[in-house]
Amino acid sequence: MYTIFNTNTNSNCKYRFILLALFCIFQTAGQSIYQNPKNTIEERVNDLLSKMTLEEKLSQMVNNSPAVERLNIPAYNWWNETLHGVARSPYNVTSYPQAIAMAASWNPASLKTMAEYCAVEGRAIYNDSKKKGKTGIYLGLTYWSPNINIFRDPRWGRGQETYGEDPYLTGNLGSAFVKGLQGNDPVYLNASACAKHFAVHSGPEWSRSTYNAEVSKHDLWDTYLPAFRDLIVDAKVSGVMCAYNQFEGKPCCGNDILMQDILRKQWNFTGYVTSDCGGIGMFWKTHKTHTDKETAASDAVLNGTDCECSSDPTYKALKSAIDKGLLTQESIDNSVRRLLTIRFRLGMFDPDEIVPLGKIDISALESPAHKAHALKMAQESLVLLKNENNLLPLSKKIKKIALVGPNADEKSVMLANYYGYPSHVSTILEGIQSKVGDRLIFEQGLTLVDNKVFKSSYNPKEFCSGKQDGFDASYFQNTKFQGDPQVKRLDKKVDFKWGDGHTIDNKIIIREMSVRWSTDYTPLKSQQVTFSLMGDDHAMLYIDDNKVIDTDLKNSYYTLKAEKGKKYKIVIEYVQFNDNAEVKFDIGIIETLSPEELASRVKDADVIVFAGGISAQLEGESMPVSVDGFKGGDRTHINLPVLQTKTMQALKATGKPIVFINMSGSAMGFQWEAANLPVILQGWYAGQAGGQAIADVLFGDYNPAGRLPVTFYKNVNDLPDFENYSMENRTYRYYKGEPLYSFGYGLSYTHFVYSDLKTPVSVRKGENLAISVQVKNDGEMDGDEVVELYVSHKDAGLKVPIRSLKGFERIHLKRGESKIINFNLNPGDLSIINDEGNTLQPLGSVEISIGGSQPSVAAIKSGAAMSKLVAVTQ
Template sequence: MASSSLTGRNRALFSVSTLLLCFLLCISEQSNAQSSPVFACDVTGNPSLAGFRFCNTGLNIKARVTDLVGRLTLEEKIVFLGSKAIGVSRLGIPAYNWWSEALHGVSDLGSGTSFSGQVPGATSFPQVILTAASYNVSLFQAIGKVVSTEARAMYNVGSAGLTFWSPNVNIFRDPRWGRGQETPGEDPELSSKYAVAYVRGLQETDGGDPNRLKVAACCKHYTAYDVDNWKDVHRFTFNAVVNQQDMADTFQPPFKSCVVDGNVASVMCSYNQVNGKPTCADPDLLSGVIRGQWKLNGYIVSDCDSVDVLYTNQHYVKTKGEAVAKSILAGLDLNCDHFTGEHAMEAVKAGLVNETAIDKAISNNFATLMRLGFFDGDPKKQPYGGLGPKDVCTADNQELARDAARQGIVMLKNSAGSLPLSPSAIKTLAVIGPNANATLTMLGNYHGKPCKYTTPLQGLAETVSSTYQPGCSNVACPEPDIGSAAALAASADAVVLVMGADQSIEQEDLDRLDLYLPGKQQELVTQVAKAAKGPVVLVIMSGGGFDITFAKNDEKITSIMWVGYPGQAGGLAIADVIFGRHNPSGNLPMTWYPQSYVEKVPMSNMNMRPDKSKGYPGRTYRFYAGETVYAFADGLTYTKFDHQLIKAPRLVSLSLDDNHPCRSSECQSLDAIGPHCENAVEGVSDFEVHLKVKNVGDREGSHTVFLFFTPPQVHGSPIKHLLGFEKVRLGKSEETVVRFNVDVCKDLSVVDEIGKRKIALGHHLLHVGSLKHSLNISV
């Protein structure tokens, strides 16, 4: 009995030990699996794959793709229409998840990326709207390059994919839009330059081969998408009614630049309809424009799960198979999520779509993966194969995140002598507000896990002794603790109030209803400023603007800064500006409107131009002439810059053919194409504007030189339009010459009522700040 009992105990112990060993082995296997990248054509592990032409790196991509597609059954092809492709083991193709995100750093929001013990976090840069405020194109590209390096490093240890659905280049048309924070702002020129630079940073390889990709970027959300969830309007069912003029003039330019100039690998179609058609099922928008006119070299992907949405929510089609067929035939190559994969066979059997159309779609997908090296065998033996965890969250990368936040911060108000604060003069600093000790809030949306956080409180406390009072329990600020906050302010030499929003106020699927600071924040700010004995610095952390007229006009509030969502190093950057270690040089990438504006304008009205007959005021600095709290491109600095025009023509004469109709009659405008575009200004189609810029202040600083133009008022032309911008850094008394190249037909043209570009004849005005220069275009 004793022996039997001992044997049973041993069996139990053996069973437990076996389970524990199995558990440890399973964990080990998972860890080992995670430490290896996913790739096809592993000829080392499976020599038979070497016989497949699609694995032959000596062939061109088209030949390889043709071979691969020809080996697949219809069932296998359908697998590759969805973002979670399960792979084909008989051909050595593993499962691949297309969905990764990298809006302002590698993110784990997409299911293709995860953080683990090997890579617990990645560098989290400022949210895009703040980076755009730097107006520094080289910075845009530098951030993209760091993000792609960290993405490749994570891919090499099995933590990320190679296809990243970023950036968001939609126009920030309405200040209430919750996703405006993700965009480069309201201006098509800035958005286009940001898009091209960031895409190049993500995609371009060290060798510069356009047929190779470091990672694949994706410009989204195509197109006229900028309403998420406002009152009774939702993005899934919203029909954006857009005229041809606004489409060509405002909504399309960033996407065109992405494809034509940035050579982006992908474009994502949006949830909404445009003029009655779902964007992901509109052949004119997809096959006609992206693939046809712009010549996309890559794939078109749906937002998740737009194909389902056009069936379930929009009722655009009667069957699921029809939804799949219409989207594929329109030019969609890949469906984010599973809907297409589940219903494509149904569409084929019903005769709604044929196998040739499916071949075309998956060929675009495979070609992109081949440009990424996915079908070239072991990534460790390819360029970037040496990247790994050591290349993520490096000191240099984190310093770039800090510098990006510094460059973007916008000084909106600074009473004489208020900022920068002198650390030697500040013995106690009161740091107050619901965002004063923010961590996650600083990242904005589509964030990953940062390397670390430095909150505003921590950043300020590194320089001077600081005391802290949140004032509100959260940004909603239902019941502020005004007494404690005011008492703290009264006892301190200076006050920094860190207010604003977070993702509970503005984010994807959540638009704002008004432009006021949330809850009772305004009351808290006013009372704290009233009690303060020293300078009061109001810091606004947000994606969109607020009506802070009360603070702008309050003499007790000596300085106002907008810091966007400044990323992981936001606290350091804020302190750098407040204490003068960095001279602010950011400029607003969007208009800050008064509350009265949104009371007049429904978000659902897509028209950019004003309509006086209906009391509609228009949108953005290009078309809205009303009162603003702060204007597009506003931003102060601690020094002063002067401009002097050195070179610019007074007259541009366009040479017309003898039979041109405008030779015999007066015309308001000419087509922006034709022989006259090749023979302007003494035989060339462009001219240069030279500006001398001098730092006449008492300290070094950076400065954005903006070149705007105001065309003749024909075809509903903009009040003014940004032609170009250039960031310069100058020491005290230093000067430089900034040169802008202006293409007459491209840059000085306007869009007419049917979406065609026209050169307006007559008086144009070029302006840089208060400097104005008249230019006449004639025939």
């Protein structure tokens, strides 16, 4: 059945219509209108709505919606995520590169395929969970992805979740995601996508519950809204999530300008809107724009927020708000109607046989095609920023290669945030080893921010609980270790990664739970040992009843002078509130090397690869991080951690060539590295196949062609304040300075030449502009090229971008092959936004530039880009 329902061919449609007809004949006698699939969804929704009480309707307006058994409405949790693969579920799934990395591929087709595969895996999880009677969080079909906010400032920690700084690129990639995830069936959705966060939202994380985003009408319609319009009006996304912050003095989820005028009236959006989680409570708790729960809840509903995501919903006050006359039942009906419509479109009230993907089972998870696509997308995402003297690709016959750095053997850096658990994650170490075997020297040498490297020496024979090696484990279905544990068992080791909703012995659900592990540690020799504890949420370590570690999110260490034969009581406590659950206990030593000592260990290598950068442990959503350069998940500057630069300086002093692989979800200002190292490869957070993909590029098994979806600035000194939402001097469209690496930039192992750019001398206002150019692979290797088209208005007489991306296509050319690339710009592509936020097409000269990057004098001289002026006439 997987192959039957995995496509939308005519034969499959006929097959489903036959099933539907048979079902209607034999199964629908005596059913209500809403239970009969032969009726339209609108008829079915209205019928069901008419049968519901007010209390039943209100119960459906929160993310964790209970069942209405008398009407056969199953319980449903609206909250699910598939940013770059199905996230946080209790199943092993395929994990693709982080969103910003997929954007670097500049390949909507690849992203659409990825989303199609996510819909398949999501359906498999939903179908399997439904059979088992599970309806919890991260098991549903309403995915709160993609994040199409504009990555306007490199300091925003959640920028990694976006498709970059450009509205046109973001709109194209986001639309591909929506179409892939939702499918094109005329009745049913494969899954529901959700465009977030609407609107004018991109940090800071630390003040998102209080700040008021103020922007000009020009910036609103020129930068912040175009991608949302693409997804809502053109791609027909079925869901929208409103943002935490205020816009022009009103919280976004209760904002009449955004939610009523623009979203519902101008764009005619008919789908559902959910709040960001906890966002409605912020109306009266932190924004202080509303006096109480009733006014907050009613204002959100009146402005079209249909579903509140919260563990303590403000929407509990809706009945009281109705009683006080703050809103009517008609407003409630409007919201519940939209919510029910989505559930009917997802086939939740119909037999599996007539629903696309309705029979998919978990054998579809991590299928060979899905895993192959994860590798393909990782390869496509990699951006070669520098390759002095063509050092890359490296020879596989290299005598000795050294790999050092904090991200060299780190799996978590590949998964980024909002991730699911694949069965296997390839690291850079594993990838390079697959190419050169034992000719590789590996020395981690440092962590992301210091040189204290933990090396495990865990011996299970030193840990004994009672008569057996291991830990006595007590699992509680609460976060306070209260009452009797629901599960008691022996765990051989404390090293777990659980998806939200996973169960422990079918008794404990991984959500708002706690675990206590107890054992005795008896060292086999006297020595100084270090205990390591990592807990994603909250973890504590006690030794002889003394708390020695109390940590959130990151690894913490405690060193003990252990005596041979002495028994130490060890207790580990872990508390998990939501999302994925991760906890790991280990014992070993801390090795501390100076940069010079590390360099001396690898100085005999022919090439030294440094895998550094940062990770989602430092940048992300509202995180308790207090490391230099980072604040609450955001960044205070964009420099590499100082120790990494000092280490690469010491490595360079060996005289050996250095290959720098930067892992990050945001732009980095590595000025010293750009000036002094021969090779820089931007690795992003590349997903489960990231290590293999990076090794493929290093050794020439894949020719890189990724392009930056963001500007890499030298530093943040030239940028406006982070909380200033003006686009003045931000992104390539308005930045007046000299970037370190520009938006759209990326190198290849081959060379492409542009010629024969054809455009008319003039075009009449309101007409399309046809453009063509010839691209030739003039180098020595087959490879991909990203053809980028920019429009620049030379004499508009108004504030306009320096240039704007208005077309792109990723193509593959064999060595010596040529291809004609055609673009057809419509009047909208040739238009600008005036100070009042209105669209107009000015007369005068328009510069059309095409190349493998933004136009420059050097690019044009080398044949890597071309430009022409076209006159727009009346």
